[in-house]
Every structure is written in C-alpha cells, then in structure tokens.
Amino acid sequence: MNRCPVSLSTTGARRRAALLTLGLAVAGLSLPTLAQNQPRMFPAKALRGTLVVTQPPLVTLDGKAAQLSPGARIRGTNNMLLLSGGLVNQTLTVNYTLEAHGMVHDVWILTEAEAAEKRHTAASAAAAAN
Template sequence: MLRCVLGALLGASFIAPAAAQLPRQFPATALRGVFMVVQPPEVQLNGKPARLAPGARIRGAHGMLQMSGSLIGHKLLVHYTIDSSGNLHDVWVLTPAEAARKPWPTTPAEAQHWSFDWGAQHWTKQ
C-alpha cells in the first residue's frame, strides 16, 4: 500500500512540471491589455474603469486560478475576454514568452481586421 502511494506521488512529480510547460491556447476573442484590480469586482483595464463579470476567472502566469483580491494594485499585462454585458469574463496574466507574441489586438476593431492562426497563436495584420 505504501509503495503504491509513494509511486503515485513520485509519478505525479514528473508529470506536473511537464504539464506546466505546455503553451496556453488563447481564443481568437482574447484581447491584450493592462489590467489592475482596484476593489473587486472593480478593475481598471488600459487605465479605464471596468468590472469583473460574476464568475470571472483570472489565471496567473503559472496557469492557476488567482483570487482578484490578491492582485489589488498590481498592473499586469493580460489577455482577456468580455462577456455580453461588457464585463471581463476571462483574464490570463501573461508570461514573458506570451507577452513577446506580437502583434496581438488590443481592441475588437483590430481583431476584426486581422487574421488569427489559433494553432500558432499568432495574429497577422491585414
């Protein structure tokens, strides 16, 4: 029994780091911006007031969910999606490698005029 538990823990220690290194896939609806939590659910997006949607998800650069209260006052480069009410629904804090992917649209108008290769996670201006 003890061997089974130790074997499972040892196996998980090899799998977890490999899984953490997989590149994240962002939807074509994700825009790039500067995000700061003011007082949840109130935030700033690109220096303007915005609001987190009920049930909004914020994923840190490590891929784990983060509570909005732990990010108060931190300006972060993110990808985000907006729900039908105009509130932020999904927020991903970018890693340096993700932030280096350029260009990335910052407005819906840019996204409409550019083309997105989901597999490569690359936008092309047209």
C-alpha cells in the same frame, strides 16, 4: 497464542503495495512539472491589455474603467486561479475576454514570453470593426 500468523506471501504483498504506492506518488509529483512546459492556448477572441484591479470587482483595463463579471476567472502565469483581492494595485499584462454585457470574464496573466507574442488589443479590434 498468535491467531493470525504472518506468512511470507503476505509480507511480499505488502512490499509490492508499498512500492506501487511510492511509484504512483512519484509519478503524480512529476506530472505538474511536465504541464508547466506546455504553452497556453488562448481563445481567438481574447484581447491583450493592461489590467489594474482597483477595488474588486472594479478594474481598469487599458486605463478605462471596467468591471469583472460575477463569474470572472483570473489565471496566473502558472494557470492557477487567483483571487482579484490579491492583485489590487498591480499593473498586469493580460489576455482577456468580455462577456455579453461588456464585463471582463476571463483573464490570463501573461509570462514574458507570452507577452512578447502579438495579439489584438481592444483599440485595434475597434479600428478593424470600423
């Protein structure tokens, strides 16, 4: 004896729910693709430089010793966060900001198109301040 008969309306509701779920999944997969085409906006105070992670948190920035701040964030070309340990001994063209104590706080690894854009370097910012 079947105590829970399946009616046609229940089957139709299941199909609609399945189609809705499938549609949302497809839409969710396409959104990251659209976001990749958006240019990244960097803070006005961000400087351009060449970064080499020597032994985290120690780095060289334009050939000079520097250090990552305790809360430093490094973003890859896809704007996803990267760990500094995975970047050891790689020479990277970056935009970066410094925190109040002079430690490197935010780092964006640049794509070729972003690297081609003009931006102040630490040397040009120091020259402009004098």
